[in-house]
Amino acid sequence: MREEVFRLEQVSIPPFLHDIHLHLYRGEIVALIGLNALGIDELLEIFQKNIALHYGHVYCKNVLVNDYLSSNNSQNPVTIIERNSMLIESMSVEDNLFILRKRSKQHVIHSKMLGRQMQTLLEPLGLFIEQKTLVKDITSFEKLVIQFLKASLAHSSLVILRDISTFVSEVDLARLKPILTYLSKEKGMTFLYVCNHHQEAFHFASRCYLMREGRIIKHLYADQMTDAIINCYANEFAESVELSDRQQQYRQHSQIDELLRLHHLVYGNINNLDLVVHKEETVVLLDSENLVIHQLFDLLGKNYLAYEGTIAYRGKHFRPSSRSIALVPPKPDVSLIFPQLSVLDNLLFTSDHKISNLWFNIHHRSALAGELEQKFGTHLAEKDPSDFDQAYRLRMVYQRLLLQKPEFICVVQPFASVDMYQRMELISYFDLFKQRGSSILILAVSLSDSLQIADRLVILKEGRVHHQLYRNEFSQYHGIAGSIPM
Amino acid sequence: MAKRARYLEMRVLLLALFLTSLIMLSLLLALLYRQNRIASPVFLLLVAAFTFGAAIGSYYAIYLPYARTKHIMQLFASGYTFNAIVDDKVPLNREMVDLNKTLETLLNTDQIMNASKRQAQFLALQNQINPHFLYNTLEGIRSEALLAGLDSVATMTEALSTFFRYTISNVENLVSLQQELENTKNYFFIQQFRFGNRIKLHISFDGEQEHEVLQYRIPKLTLQPIVENCIVHGLECKVGEGNLYIRIETSQSRLFITVRDDGVGMPDDVLQQMQSKLSTRSFDYVKRDEHQGGIALVNVNNRIKLLFGEQYGLTVTSRIGVGTDVAISLPRSKGEEPVS
Numbered sequence: 001m002r003e004e005v006f007r008l009e010q011v012s013i014p015p016f017l018h019d020i021h022l023h024l025y026r027g028e029i030v031a032l033i034g035l036n037a038l039g040i041d042e043l044l045e046i047f048q049k050n051i052a053l054h055y056g057h058v059y060c061k062n063v064l065v066n067d068y069l070s071s072n073n074s075q076n077p078v079t080i081i082e083r084n085s086m087l088i089e090s091m092s093v094e095d096n097l098f099i100l101r102k103r104s105k106q107h108v109i110h111s112k113m114l115g116r117q118m119q120t121l122l123e124p125l126g127l128f129i130e131q132k133t134l135v136k137d138i139t140s141f142e143k144l145v146i147q148f149l150k151a152s153l154a155h156s157s158l159v160i161l162r163d164i165s166t167f168v169s170e171v172d173l174a175r176l177k178p179i180l181t182y183l184s185k186e187k188g189m190t191f192l193y194v195c196n197h198h199q200e201a202f203h204f205a206s207r208c209y210l211m212r213e214g215r216i217i218k219h220l221y222a223d224q225m226t227d228a229i230i231n232c233y234a235n236e237f238a239e240s241v242e243l244s245d246r247q248q249q250y251r252q253h254s255q256i257d258e259l260l261r262l263h264h265l266v267y268g269n270i271n272n273l274d275l276v277v278h279k280e281e282t283v284v285l286l287d288s289e290n291l292v293i294h295q296l297f298d299l300l301g302k303n304y305l306a307y308e309g310t311i312a313y314r315g316k317h318f319r320p321s322s323r324s325i326a327l328v329p330p331k332p333d334v335s336l337i338f339p340q341l342s343v344l345d346n347l348l349f350t351s352d353h354k355i356s357n358l359w360f361n362i363h364h365r366s367a368l369a370g371e372l373e374q375k376f377g378t379h380l381a382e383k384d385p386s387d388f389d390q391a392y393r394l395r396m397v398y399q400r401l402l403l404q405k406p407e408f409i410c411v412v413q414p415f416a417s418v419d420m421y422q423r424m425e426l427i428s429y430f431d432l433f434k435q436r437g438s439s440i441l442i443l444a445v446s447l448s449d450s451l452q453i454a455d456r457l458v459i460l461k462e463g464r465v466h467h468q469l470y471r472n473e474f475s476q477y478h479g480i481a482g483s484i485p486m
Numbered sequence: 487m488a489k490r491a492r493y494l495e496m497r498v499l500l501l502a503l504f505l506t507s508l509i510m511l512s513l514l515l516a517l518l519y520r521q522n523r524i525a526s527p528v529f530l531l532l533v534a535a536f537t538f539g540a541a542i543g544s545y546y547a548i549y550l551p552y553a554r555t556k557h558i559m560q561l562f563a564s565g566y567t568f569n570a571i572v573d574d575k576v577p578l579n580r581e582m583v584d585l586n587k588t589l590e591t592l593l594n595t596d597q598i599m600n601a602s603k604r605q606a607q608f609l610a611l612q613n614q615i616n617p618h619f620l621y622n623t624l625e626g627i628r629s630e631a632l633l634a635g636l637d638s639v640a641t642m643t644e645a646l647s648t649f650f651r652y653t654i655s656n657v658e659n660l661v662s663l664q665q666e667l668e669n670t671k672n673y674f675f676i677q678q679f680r681f682g683n684r685i686k687l688h689i690s691f692d693g694e695q696e697h698e699v700l701q702y703r704i705p706k707l708t709l710q711p712i713v714e715n716c717i718v719h720g721l722e723c724k725v726g727e728g729n730l731y732i733r734i735e736t737s738q739s740r741l742f743i744t745v746r747d748d749g750v751g752m753p754d755d756v757l758q759q760m761q762s763k764l765s766t767r768s769f770d771y772v773k774r775d776e777h778q779g780g781i782a783l784v785n786v787n788n789r790i791k792l793l794f795g796e797q798y799g800l801t802v803t804s805r806i807g808v809g810t811d812v813a814i815s816l817p818r819s820k821g822e823e824p825v826s
Contacts, residue, residue, distance in 0.1 A: 217805070
């Protein structure tokens with residue numbers, strides 16, 4: 001008999017969830033792959049909190065905690081670990097672990113003892129953190145592991161890992177496997193690994209639930225966790241991305257005209273970085289240690305001065321304010337959408353260099369609104385972007401870029417935390433950018449589907465280029481999370 | 487009075503009386519204040535406090551129970567639940583309680599159980615006299631008799647008679663998992679005479695002693711109809727080898743059996759119809775005599791729910807080219823009678 005930690009029986013919250021049956025045992029890692037995002041938030045909320053259900057029963061450790069007749073909004077012992085860390089950055093690691101917890105009964109803080117206890121916990125995980133190290137000074141991987149320990153100390157029945165590949169590098173993902181295995185097998189912790197990529201899920205989990213449109217569409221046991229079976233569920237992706245004619249445009253690329261050059265760049269963890277992006281080329285810069293991409297994006301976007309080296313654009317100084325350059329930070333559906341502007345203004349506000357008197361000429365804007373109606377609906381000038389979901393806002397960002405027609409686009413992790421259908425849409429946008437002659441630089445800590453739109457993969461190590469692969473060599477790269485073009 | 491106060495009707499009446507009295511009292515006090523018989527307007531605060539109290543009280547005593555009853559009625563109407571309407575803690579009125587009691591009698595579990603069981607036996611019998619089934623079985627016997635020795639004919643005949651005996655003779659509701667698995671293997675063995683090694687059965691136990699698990703009690707004819715469905719609708723139409731997997735796992739209180747095939751799978755619309763039939767409860771299928779696919783699954787699902795409760799039963803997932811999974815959730819019980 002296996003000890004069951006969580007069980008959901010026929011749980012329904014229309015229109016988000018329909019007849020969800022799911023069970024998790026103690027000491028196992030189970031993956032949940034959302035082919036689309038519908039219902040994932042609600043499902044995770046059900047794990048955390050006993051919210052009102054349309055129908056169904058929820059059991060935690062074999063005790064009925066929620067059903068359609070008696071929802072009391074109480075919390076379940078579940079920890080969610082996602083991009084936004086639950087640790088307090090200005091406090092030390094041991095304070096976060098031992099002081100900031102519900103059952104802490106200590107009135108006098110014995111710093112040395114806490115330090116020793118912390119080392120005892122970290123030792124089996126192969127980590128060492130100095131006593132009194134502040135959380136802000138540790139790496140994102142260490143933060144992740146500290147959160148596991150915090151969940152363990154809080155006796156969480158379940159730890160949900162949500163989209164961790166968006167902030168943990170490929171190298172760290174590989175290091176994570178033995179840690180998760182130790183915590184699940186030795187400490188009996190249960191993990192629900194929520195992600196969008198089956199390669200990533202298969203790497204960690206022993207079982208896997210596939211979800212689409214708020215339904216569990218397949219429960220995969222270990223013997224079924226293969227690419228062949230997944231392809232039957234993600235055939236739309238294969239047909240529109242992997243097998244379609246779009247692959248032709250990436251066949252061979254002549255690298256003649258140089259557009260962007262990073263020359264002996266030194267800044268923060270960036271250590272003598274040399275990189276050239278050519279015209280009409282898409283380059284993926286994989287920061288497999290998660291050390292430099294944010295610093296590099298700051299250098300490009302905020303006009304910071306590098307300690308050494310230069311950034312040249314068309315042989316001149318790089319000016320991010322130019323309309324021929326577009327910089328897309330992580331989560332652009334939040335950071336690049338202005339809620340005080342209407343949907344139409346959000347779409348058009350970087351196109352003023354293309355259309356004269358755009359802001360004064362209402363006829364121009366009405367004509368453009370008419371053209372955009374098919375994708376974004378009617379009455380765009382009256383619509384508030386915050387009324388729409390993530391997919392719509394993401395579409396707005398990339399449509400704005402299409403209208404702006406930049407020559408160079410730098411994007412950070414474009415496929416992070418988006419479902420399969422959104423990824424397909426993003427890929428079609430990147431195809432359009434390429435067809436219009438834009439050069440694209442993708443900064444990533446994990447590949448996701450970046451290689452589907454890339455001509456070249458540049459892998460960084462210790463802040464500099466380690467090696468690079470061209471499209472016909474991509475199969476030589478063995479990453480954990482991501483698809484490789486056929 | 488206290489007994490009658492459990493009805494929503496009475497609560498609404500009491501609230502109306504209270505509010506009417508409060509309004510009358512407020513008017514009286516206002517009149518007295520106007521005539522300077524009361525010096526201070528403090529009574530307004532008292533009236534406000536009573537009104538606030540009435541609002542809070544009516545939210546918890548009237549609105550919430552009403553919302554709950556309404557939700558239960560919606561679920562009953564859509565077929566999600568039968569029991570909850572009978573156990574309604576705050577019914578609308580006494581007549582509603584009487585109506586629920588009548589409904590309970592109509593939904594008498596034993597009667598439906600018998601009808602459902604008869605339906606299961608009928609389906610099984612129908613298969614036995616199904617010309618194709620009989621023809622194929624006899625064809626198997628004949629060809630075996632012609633080509634080989636009498637041993638295999640004897641084995642096959644024995645399998646067939648064991649299957650008939652298990653299906654018809656035993657009248658109890660619950661059997662051990664071992665008996666049910668034996669019958670399923672027997673059925674599969676008969677089918678293998680037709681399909682040869684093209685179909686294979688794999689049974690696996692996860693996480694517990696096999697011997698222990700085999701003693702658990704499950705409704706009779708739970709597995710065989712599902713396996714039959716997998717063969718007829720999944721593996722028969724498949725080109726090449728087909729596999730059928732039965733996976734058994736247990737938790738503290740549940741026995742989970744997953745029957746999975748790697749056959750042709752179901753189209754989405756058929757799957758949706760099936761899922762809808764399984765998630766809601768209706769006994770319409772007992773009356774129907776047309777040859778509709780999936781009746782056996784609905785029957786098994788309803789029998790499990792009738793025997794053990796609404797939280798148990800079947801779930802189906804399927805995909806063209808991948809196959810079909812039927813997951814059965816049952817209570818972990820070794821006793822003779824289920825915990826219903």
